[in-house]
Amino acid sequence: MGNSSSSTSGRGHDESVDYGQLVPQGVYTGPGDWNQSITAQLIIARRLAPFYRPLEDYEENWDDDRILAARKPLPGSETEQQPPPTPTLAKASKRSGSLKEPSKPEATVYRGAVECPICFLYYPPNINHSRCCDQAICTECFVQIKRSEPTATHLVSEPAACPYCVQENFGVVYSPPPWRAGIGSEGSHSLWSDSPKGSQQSIETSGPYPTHKRRQKSFSADSPEVVLIDHIRPDWEAKLAAVRAAVTRRANRRIIMRQVGDRLIPVGVTSGRVHALSPEEAAQAAEAGSDASGSRRSRRRQQAPANGNFEQFVGMGGQELEELMIMEAMRLSLLDHEEQQRKEAEEKKKTDAAAAAAAAAAEEPASEPGPSTLEAATTPATSSSLSVNRNSLTQTRSRSPSPNPLQALKDTATMWRRRTSSPPPFSTLSAALSTVSTASAVLNGTGGEPTPSPPASNPTDAEQTIPTITVAAGLPPEAPAEGSPVRPNPTPYEPFSSPISTHSSVGGPDSWNDLPSSPDSFTAREPLLSEPLGGPETPKVAPEPTDYFGGASGAAHE
Amino acid sequence: MASIASRRLAKELSEIKSEGCPVGIKLVKADDFATWWFTIEVMGESLYQSEVYTLQFRFDAQYPISSPAVQFVVKDGLEAPIHPHVYSNGHICASILGNEWSPVLSVTAVCVTLQSMLASCKKKERPVDNDRYVRNAPENPKKTQFEYHDDSV
Numbered sequence: 175m176g177n178s179s180s181s182t183s184g185r186g187h188d189e190s191v192d193y194g195q196l197v198p199q200g201v202y203t204g205p206g207d208w209n210q211s212i213t214a215q216l217i218i219a220r221r222l223a224p225f226y227r228p229l230e231d232y233e234e235n236w237d238d239d240r241i242l243a244a245r246k247p248l249p250g251s252e253t254e255q256q257p258p259p260t261p262t263l264a265k266a267s268k269r270s271g272s273l274k275e276p277s278k279p280e281a282t283v284y285r286g287a288v289e290c291p292i293c294f295l296y297y298p299p300n301i302n303h304s305r306c307c308d309q310a311i312c313t314e315c316f317v318q319i320k321r322s323e324p325t326a327t328h329l330v331s332e333p334a335a336c337p338y339c340v341q342e343n344f345g346v347v348y349s350p351p352p353w354r355a356g357i358g359s360e361g362s363h364s365l366w367s368d369s370p371k372g373s374q375q376s377i378e379t380s381g382p383y384p385t386h387k388r389r390q391k392s393f394s395a396d397s398p399e400v401v402l403i404d405h406i407r408p409d410w411e412a413k414l415a416a417v418r419a420a421v422t423r424r425a426n427r428r429i430i431m432r433q434v435g436d437r438l439i440p441v442g443v444t445s446g447r448v449h450a451l452s453p454e455e456a457a458q459a460a461e462a463g464s465d466a467s468g469s470r471r472s473r474r475r476q477q478a479p480a481n482g483n484f485e486q487f488v489g490m491g492g493q494e495l496e497e498l499m500i501m502e503a504m505r506l507s508l509l510d511h512e513e514q515q516r517k518e519a520e521e522k523k524k525t526d527a528a529a530a531a532a533a534a535a536a537e538e539p540a541s542e543p544g545p546s547t548l549e550a551a552t553t554p555a556t557s558s559s560l561s562v563n564r565n566s567l568t569q570t571r572s573r574s575p576s577p578n579p580l581q582a583l584k585d586t587a588t589m590w591r592r593r594t595s596s597p598p599p600f601s602t603l604s605a606a607l608s609t610v611s612t613a614s615a616v617l618n619g620t621g622g623e624p625t626p627s628p629p630a631s632n633p634t635d636a637e638q639t640i641p642t643i644t645v646a647a648g649l650p651p652e653a654p655a656e657g658s659p660v661r662p663n664p665t666p667y668e669p670f671s672s673p674i675s676t677h678s679s680v681g682g683p684d685s686w687n688d689l690p691s692s693p694d695s696f697t698a699r700e701p702l703l704s705e706p707l708g709g710p711e712t713p714k715v716a717p718e719p720t721d722y723f724g725g726a727s728g729a730a731h732e
Numbered sequence: 733m734a735s736i737a738s739r740r741l742a743k744e745l746s747e748i749k750s751e752g753c754p755v756g757i758k759l760v761k762a763d764d765f766a767t768w769w770f771t772i773e774v775m776g777e778s779l780y781q782s783e784v785y786t787l788q789f790r791f792d793a794q795y796p797i798s799s800p801a802v803q804f805v806v807k808d809g810l811e812a813p814i815h816p817h818v819y820s821n822g823h824i825c826a827s828i829l830g831n832e833w834s835p836v837l838s839v840t841a842v843c844v845t846l847q848s849m850l851a852s853c854k855k856k857e858r859p860v861d862n863d864r865y866v867r868n869a870p871e872n873p874k875k876t877q878f879e880y881h882d883d884s885v
Contacts, residue, residue, distance in 0.1 A: 202736050204794060230739075292796060292835040293736055294743040315835065318797045322831060327877055337834040 190356035194224020201314040220350035228295030238281035302346035305393040307339035343395040345402040737795040738765035799833030823873040
């Protein structure tokens with residue numbers, strides 16, 4: 175055959191192995207995300223069956239022509255690997271008929287074809303078999319099987335299980351035919367005309383490929399014979415890392431808040447679903463959060479939750495419950511603060527002089543927080559610790575974390591529990607859950623109120639449009655370290671959550687986000703609280719916005 | 733060139749037509765390779781005796797590598813069975829439709845699995861989170877990241 179020796183038909187042959195190909199034959203459409211060069215190397219090494227053009231159907235009694243005709247048409251003829259171009263088929267068949275010998279090894283390889291249980295197509299009997307349960311799988315299907323793609327909500331990439339027996343770490347073993355053709359065959363492997371002779375004889379002498387003998391043992395995943403799906407997708411770890419990084423980035427994303435009057439309105443809200451952060455991620459998130467709060471000057475800083483649904487806290491354990499109670503305390507204190515701010519605003523108008531006095535008083539570290547603070551404070555202990563706090567705040571205004579902010583928080587909560595008639599945890603929980611709507615209602619009510627900021631110190635208005643940045647979901651408990659200066663304050667009702675947090679303050683990790691913002695809020699809210707020590711009306715638990723907002727010192731500052 | 737999905741589905745369909753469906757399962761329609769409907773009935777003693785439900789399969793081009801979207805039909809008077817893993821919108825929380833899908837499974841295999849899921853049910857009730865899920869559920873159940881609970885029911 176003249177055509178067979180011509181080099182024009184060599185290209186396809188060059189890339190063939192045992193009459194199969196190194197590239198997929200179009201069974202599957204869609205992007206091939208496996209590593210094709212590794213796959214090709216494995217095929218050349220006879221560790222993976224070549225990509226054979228599958229037969230749509232197969233009967234044992236078919237002749238070569240029938241077999242070749244049953245081959246699945248190629249999606250594009252570009253990969254025409256058939257040394258004799260299609261027009262010569264008829265000629266070839268006549269010739270083969272006259273010669274009465276199989277002249278088409280490319281058909282002979284299909285003798286004893288087996289059906290791939292996944293694509294239901296027929297392949298030469300030298301097909302891959304699962305390492306674990308010895309089931310056939312064609313290479314087309316094999317390269318499709320992969321680890322589950324990690325997603326933001328499912329941050330793992332589990333090894334793909336065997337589709338047949340569900341054993342982990344799917345891999346195959348391939349037994350090549352006893353003969354060789356194409357790449358890797360001895361002799362003139364680049365010329366189809368020469369090698370078929372040899373290989374054809376080999377095929378003939380070896381007969382149809384012996385039927386696959388059921389193997390008794392399975393191969394372990396690390397056997398040298400085994401090709402794992404991870405071998406042809408070595409990048410799965412990188413992919414997983416990429417998704418994780420993306421999620422971490424998202425966790426660090428801020429919600430942009432705009433202050434309208436006394437309230438913060440979220441302008442852009444992250445929509446990501448809450449997921450558990452790994453410690454590293456948490457640390458990163460905390461870092462990012464503190465960085466942000468350190469570099470930003472804004473009227474209000476709010477660590478807002480990206481997601482404030484409560485379902486995630488239903489099954490929480492004791493520690494979470496305690497945290498929840500703390501958060502509830504903070505939330506209540508917010509309400510107090512709102513109320514107080516209103517009162518303050520009213521009072522402010524009447525008593526400008528008092529405000530001045532408060533400012534003066536604040537200059538002195540050890541002095542009382544303000545005129546009304548002491549009244550508000552229910553216990554001496556409270557007031558004294560208040561002074562201390564104020565002290566540190568006024569003097570340093572630093573963000574240096576207190577030794578143990580978390581413990582302080584817990585103390586606070588404990589004290590709160592003691593003071594109030596310490597409701598059982600679950601009543602608190604339900605209260606927390608049920609009060610949310612109330613809280614928002616109240617907030618909405620107060621929202622309409624004019625900002626309590628004094629006309630004199632206008633920063634409120636000036637900064638009203640400054641967006642406040644909040645750290646999104648997933649801030650870990652470590653974060654509060656930023657806000658620690660206020661932590662030691664024994665008054666549980668610290669008003670450091672802002673209106674928006676109310677909606678989610680019951681929702682665990684989110685509320686932690688509030689904490690880091692404290693110091694900033696402190697500076698930011700000064701004008702609001704220039705008359706800080708508000709509330710004679712403050713409820714039983716002595717809400718001390720003072721220490722937190724440093725109202726008096728703020729006034730002095732201005 | 734037909735995709736792998738339609739080619740394989742064609743073979744599954746011809747098998748169904750030549751060999752019939754498993755008992756209790758009937759092919760309602762398979763006019764194309766995108767959506768098939770079956771009726772499914774639990775045979776023998778069960779809480780669902782003589783109740784017939786309709787299952788809808790939707791296939792994408794990557795079937796069978798990717799799982800079909802399977803749910804009970806809940807329109808035109810048809811309802812989903814009341815079952816702890818079946819939401820009232822017809823979505824089914826079954827691992828073989830999600831992370832335990834295997835391309836070796838077939839349409840009839842899924843039918844049989846769901847049939848036995850119903851058959852083994854001890855108590856007719858909706859999933860505890862039914863209302864919440866149904867309120868926000870995506871149209872395609874494959875877009876839901878189910879968490880698979882116990883296998884006992």
